[in-house]
Amino acid sequence: MNLALVKPTMDGAASDVFAIARDRLPGKGPVAEVRQAAFEDFAQKGLPHRRVEEWKYTDLRVLLREVAPLAAPPDQAVLDRAKKTLASLDVNGAHRLVLVDGAFAPQLSDTTSEAGVAVQTLRAMLENADVAARADLLRTNVASDAMISLNSAMATDGAVIDVTENAAPGKPIHIVHVATQSKAAAFTRSLVKVANGARVTLIESFVGADGAAGYQAHDSVVLWAGDGADVQHIRLVEDARDAANIATAIVTLGERTQYRAFNLTSGGAVCRYQAFLRFGGQNAHADVNGVSLLNGRQHADNTLVLDHAVPNCTSNEVFRAVVDDQAHSVFQGRINVHPDAQKTDARMMTRALLLSDEAEADNKPELEIFADDVQCGHGATTGALDDSLLFYLRARGLPEKEAQALLIQAFVGEAMESIADETLRDVAIATAERWLAARG
Amino acid sequence: MSALLEVRNLQVRVEEREILHGLSLTVNKGEVHAIMGPNGSGKSTLSHVIAGKPGYEVTGGEILFKGEDLLEMSPDERAAKGVFLAFQYPVEIPGVATMTFLRTALNAQRKARGESEYSTPDFLKKVRAVAASLNIPQEMLRRGVNVGFSGGEKKRNEVLQMALFEPSLCILDEMDSGLDIDALRIAADGVNALRSSERAMVVITHYQRLLNYIVPDFVHVMSKGRVVKSGGKELALELEESGYAQFEDQAA
Ligand SMILES: Nc1ncnc2c1ncn2[C@@H]1O[C@H](COP(=O)(O)OP(=O)(O)OP(=O)(O)O)[C@@H](O)[C@H]1O
Ligand SMILES: [Mg+2]
Numbered sequence: 131m132n133l134a135l136v137k138p139t140m141d142g143a144a145s146d147v148f149a150i151a152r153d154r155l156p157g158k159g160p161v162a163e164v165r166q167a168a169f170e171d172f173a174q175k176g177l178p179h180r181r182v183e184e185w186k187y188t189d190l191r192v193l194l195r196e197v198a199p200l201a202a203p204p205d206q207a208v209l210d211r212a213k214k215t216l217a218s219l220d221v222n223g224a225h226r227l228v229l230v231d232g233a234f235a236p237q238l239s240d241t242t243s244e245a246g247v248a249v250q251t252l253r254a255m256l257e258n259a260d261v262a263a264r265a266d267l268l269r270t271n272v273a274s275d276a277m278i279s280l281n282s283a284m285a286t287d288g289a290v291i292d293v294t295e296n297a298a299p300g301k302p303i304h305i306v307h308v309a310t311q312s313k314a315a316a317f318t319r320s321l322v323k324v325a326n327g328a329r330v331t332l333i334e335s336f337v338g339a340d341g342a343a344g345y346q347a348h349d350s351v352v353l354w355a356g357d358g359a360d361v362q363h364i365r366l367v368e369d370a371r372d373a374a375n376i377a378t379a380i381v382t383l384g385e386r387t388q389y390r391a392f393n394l395t396s397g398g399a400v401c402r403y404q405a406f407l408r409f410g411g412q413n414a415h416a417d418v419n420g421v422s423l424l425n426g427r428q429h430a431d432n433t434l435v436l437d438h439a440v441p442n443c444t445s446n447e448v449f450r451a452v453v454d455d456q457a458h459s460v461f462q463g464r465i466n467v468h469p470d471a472q473k474t475d476a477r478m479m480t481r482a483l484l485l486s487d488e489a490e491a492d493n494k495p496e497l498e499i500f501a502d503d504v505q506c507g508h509g510a511t512t513g514a515l516d517d518s519l520l521f522y523l524r525a526r527g528l529p530e531k532e533a534q535a536l537l538i539q540a541f542v543g544e545a546m547e548s549i550a551d552e553t554l555r556d557v558a559i560a561t562a563e564r565w566l567a568a569r570g
Numbered sequence: 571m572s573a574l575l576e577v578r579n580l581q582v583r584v585e586e587r588e589i590l591h592g593l594s595l596t597v598n599k600g601e602v603h604a605i606m607g608p609n610g611s612g613k614s615t616l617s618h619v620i621a622g623k624p625g626y627e628v629t630g631g632e633i634l635f636k637g638e639d640l641l642e643m644s645p646d647e648r649a650a651k652g653v654f655l656a657f658q659y660p661v662e663i664p665g666v667a668t669m670t671f672l673r674t675a676l677n678a679q680r681k682a683r684g685e686s687e688y689s690t691p692d693f694l695k696k697v698r699a700v701a702a703s704l705n706i707p708q709e710m711l712r713r714g715v716n717v718g719f720s721g722g723e724k725k726r727n728e729v730l731q732m733a734l735f736e737p738s739l740c741i742l743d744e745m746d747s748g749l750d751i752d753a754l755r756i757a758a759d760g761v762n763a764l765r766s767s768e769r770a771m772v773v774i775t776h777y778q779r780l781l782n783y784i785v786p787d788f789v790h791v792m793s794k795g796r797v798v799k800s801g802g803k804e805l806a807l808e809l810e811e812s813g814y815a816q817f818e819d820q821a822a
Contacts, residue, residue: 517624522661525621526671526731527649527679536674540665540714 147315148173148283151200155286157256160265168268169283175276184275184404187460187492188431193400194374198346200284201231201314211339212308213238220557221333221366224304231309232286232316246297246328252288252319267321270352270380272406278378281350284317291332295325295356302331302362302551307347309373310339315346326356326384331551332363336377336397338370345370350378357384357411364554366561368397371426375401383443385411392549393420393432394558396565401430409436409443409471416445421542421558423565424457424489431460438471441501447478450545452538453489454569463508464496471501478508483515483541485534535566572637574599574770575620575739581630582612582619582795589615591795592631597739600767604781604806605774607792608814613774614658616792617741621655622648635739649675650682654737656728658744658774663715668727671715672697676734700733704760721748729760740764741772746780758783778810793817 148169155165177194178185204212212230216238227249228238234251255261256268267290268282289305305320324330336347347369355361369375375398383389395401407416422430436445451459463478482491495508515537523533542562549555575597582590589612597603605613619626620633622645633640640648663671677687688696701711704726716724725745732740742761746754761784765771773784781789781803789805790797791814798817799805 516661518661519663521623521645522657522663523671523675524645525623525649525655525657526675527646527682527735528675529646529678529682530644532674532678533646536666536671537663540663543665 147197147199151284154200155284156253157264159259161256161268164265164268165283168279171274172276172279172283175274175279178276184433184462187462187494188400188402188429190277190376190400193429194346194376197280198313198315200286201309201311201316201345203233204230204235204310208310209235209237211310211341215308215337215339216306219306219335219337220560221302221304221335221554223553224302224333225299226304226306227289228306228308229287229289229316229318231311231314232318234287234289244299244301244303246294247299247303248292248294250290252290252321253286255290268319270350272378272380275378275404277348277376277402278350281317281319281348281378284348285319285350286317288318288320289322290320291322293322293324293328293330296327297325298329302333302554304333304335306335306337307349308337308339309342309345309347309369312341312343312345315348317348319350319352322351322353324353324355324359324361327358328356329360330362331554332361333366333554334364335366336369336375338373338397342370342373344372346374346376348376350380352380354382355384355387355389358386359384360388361390362550363389363391364549365391365393365403366557367393367395367401367403368561369401371397371428372399373397374399377403379403379405381405381407382410383408383414383416385413387411387414389414390417390548390550391419392545392558394561395420395430395432396423396561398430399428401428402433403431404433404435406435407437409438409440412440412442414443416443417448417548418445419448419545419548421449421545421562422451422453422459423542423562424451424459425454425569426457427455428457429460430458431462433460433462435464436466436476438465438467438474438476440468441470441472441474443471444475445477447480448545448548449480450542451482451491452485452542453482453491454485456486456488458490458492460492462494462496465498465506467497467499467501467504467506469500472503474501474504474506476504476506480510481541482512483538484512485515531569535569538566539563572634573597574636576634577616577620577631578633579631580616580619580628580633582615583627583629584615584625588629589795590619593792593796595790595797597770597772599738599770601788602765602771602773602784602786604786604789604803605772605792606776606789606806606809611792612795613792614743617655617743617772617774620741621645621653646678647682649735649737650679652738654732654735654740656725656732656740656742656745658747660716660724660728662717662719664717666715668711668713668715669697672711672731672734675731679735697734700730703763704730704733705756706730722750722753725749726753726757729757733760733764736764738769739772740769741774743774744776745773746775746777754780755783778806781806791817
C-alpha cells in the first residue's frame with residue numbers, strides 16, 4: 131500500500147458545491163461572512179473520516195464520498211410530489227411545518243397560529259437586515275465539527291420556533307423534511323427556543339418522495355429549553371433506502387428542565403445523528419433514547435455527547451439496535467462530568483441485536499468524570515436472539531420469522547416505552563411492526 | 571390403525587456424544603404413559619427431540635406421529651400437528667406479555683391447520699376460563715411470559731397452554747418438580763381434565779406421587795438412553811421400593 135497517497139483534505143468537487151451555491155444562499159453581509167468562514171473550516175477539514183476520532187466508525191469519505199450539489203428550489207410539480215408523501219405520514223394532528231428539498235413550503239404547512247408558539251423561517255430571518263443577530267443563527271458553540279461547519283455554510287432554510295413562557299401548546303410541533311430530488315443535497319437548520327416553564331413536543335420526520343433516490347439531508351437543530359421547561363423531542367428518520375441523513379442537535383437545558391428525546395432510525399443508507407446536550411442549570415433531567423432498525427447495507431450512527439456542566443442533574447440513555455443482513459449500527463456515548471458537577475447521575479445502556487452473521491454493531495462509551503460525588507454507569511451488550519427463547523416460541527407453534535418478530539418487538543419495546551406520548555409511542559411501534567413485516 | 575406416536579430404535583447424539591442408543595416407544599390415542607429413570611438417562615433429551623429442539627443429531631431410527639415422519643417437520647409444524655411439550659424448565663421471555671404470546675401462538679397453530687383465527691372476545695373468554703380452573707390470576711397473564719413467576723407458577727402456565735392449545739400428544743417433563751402439594755393437585759386436575767380418548771400423554775417424572783394423581787396405563791423405565799423395562803402402573807410402585815439399581819446392568 132502506498133502510504134504517501136494521502137487524499138488531499140478537499141477535492142475540487144466539494145469546493146464547487148459552495149462556490150456554485152453561494153449566490154443562492156440567503157443572507158448578505160455578516161451572514162455571508164459567517165458562511166464563508168464556516169465553509170473554509172469545512173474545506174480545511176474535509177469530510178470526516180475514520181482517523182477523526184468522533185467519526186471513527188462512520189467514515190464519510192467512504193460512505194458518502196462527496197457532498198451532493200444543492201437541491202434546486204421546489205417548483206409546483208415538486209410541491210405536488212411532496213404533498214403526496216405527506217399523506218403517508220404516520221403522525222397526524224400535529225402543527226406541521228414542511229421543508230421540501232431544504233425550503234420551507236408554506237403551502238404544505240399549518241399556517242394557523244398556535245397559542246404560545248411563534249414560527250418564522252430561517253430564510254426570512256437571514257435575509258432581514260433588521261435582525262441584528264442574524265449571523266448568529268448560523269453560529270454554534272459546539273466544538274469544531276466539519277459537518278456542522280458545512281451545515282452552517284450551506285443552510286438554506288429551517289423553522290425558527292419560539293415557545294413563550296409557560297405555554298403548553300395543545301399540539302406537537304412537527305417539522306417534516308421531504309426530499310424529492312435525486313442526488314441532490316438539502317441543508318437545513320432549525321432553531322427552537324422553549325421559554326421557562328413551557329411544555330412542548332417537537333417531532334422531526336425525514337422522508338423521501340416517491341422516486342427520490344441517492345439524496346442527502348443535512349440538518350441541524352439548535353434547541354434551548356428554559357428553566358422548568360418540559361420538552362419531548364422525537365425524531366423519525368425514514369429516508370429513502372439509498373439516501374444519507376447527516377444531522378446534528380445542539381441542546382441546552384436550564385434549571386429543572388425535563389428533556390426526553392427519542393431517535394428512531396429505520397430509513398436511509400447512511401445516517402449520522404450527533405446530539406450535543408449541555409446541562410446549563412441544576413436539577414434538570416434528560417432521557418436520550420433511541421432505536422435503530424437496520425437491514426440491507428444500512429449504516430446508522432448515533433453519537434451523543436452529554437455535558438454535565440452543573441451539579442445535581444440526571445441523565446439516562448437507553449439505546450437499542452436491531453441489525454440484520456450486512457447493516458452496521460454505531461453508538462457512541464460520551465458523558466462529560468465537569469469538576470463541580472457533583473451529584474450527577476448519568477446512566478447509559480446500549481444493546482444491539484444482530485440478526486445475521488454479517489451484521490455489525492459498534493459501541494463506544496466514553497466517561498470523563500472530573501467530579502467525585504457522582505454516579506455514572508454504562509453497560510453494553512451485543513448478541514443474537516436467544517435460541518432457547520426462540521425454541522420455546524416455536525414449540526408453541528410460532529413460525530421462525532414470527533417467533534423472531536415477537537422477540538425483536540420485545541427487545542425494542544423497552545426503549546419505546548420511554549416515549550411518554552401514547553400516540554407517538556404507537557407511531558414508533560407501528561414503524562417497528564412495518565419493519566418486521568417487511569422482513570417477511 | 572397406526573399409533574399416535576411411534577419411536578423406533580432412536581439414536582441421538584449431542585455434541586458428538588450418543589445420548590439415546592436405540593430407544594423405542596409406542597403411544598396410542600387415549601393412553602397415558604409414564605417415563606421414569608435416573609438423572610441423565612435421557613428423558614428430557616427424548617422429549618426435546620420429539621418437540622424438535624435444535625442441537626440434537628438423530629443418527630438412527632425414526633419417529634412417526636400420526637403416521638408422518640416427525641423428524642422432517644419444524645418445531646412449529648409439530649406444534650400445529652398436535653405435539654405439546656410442557657418444559658422441565660420453562661424460559662422467561664421479558665417484554666412479551668403472556669396474553670399476547672398465548673394469542674399469537676394459538677392463532678399461529680390454527681392458521682397452520684387452515685382453521686380460522688380466534689376473535690379477541692372468544693379468545694379472552696377461553697383463556698379466562700382455563701386460567702380460573704388452574705388458579706392462575708389474571709394479573710399473571712399481563713406480565714411477560716413467565717417473568718417473575720415462581721417455579722410452581724411456571725409449571726401451571728405450561729398446563730394452561732396445554733389446555734388452551736388442545737394438543738393430541740402432551741409430553742410433561744417433570745411437571746411435578748417445584749410444585750407444592752396443593753399446586754400439584756391443581757395442575758394434575760388440569761391434566762386429568764384433558765385426558766380423552768383422542769389424546770395421549772407422556773408423563774416424565776421421578777416420583778410415584780404424581781402418578782397417584784395422573785394414573786398411567788403404562789410405565790417405562792429409562793436407563794442410559796434406552797427403555798429397559800415397561801409395565802403397568804404397579805411398576806412405578808416397585809421402583810419406589812427398590813430404586814433403579816436393578817436396571818443399571820441391563821442398560822450397560
Ligand atoms: N446440550 C447438551 N450438551 C451435552 N450433553 C448434554 C446436552 N443435553 C443433554 N446432555 C447429556 O445427556 C444426558 C441426558 O440428559 P437428559 O437431560 O436427557 O436427562 P434426564 O433423564 O432428563 O435427566 P433428569 O432426570 O436429571 O432431568 C446427560 O448426561 C446430559 O448431560
Ligand atoms: Mg430431564
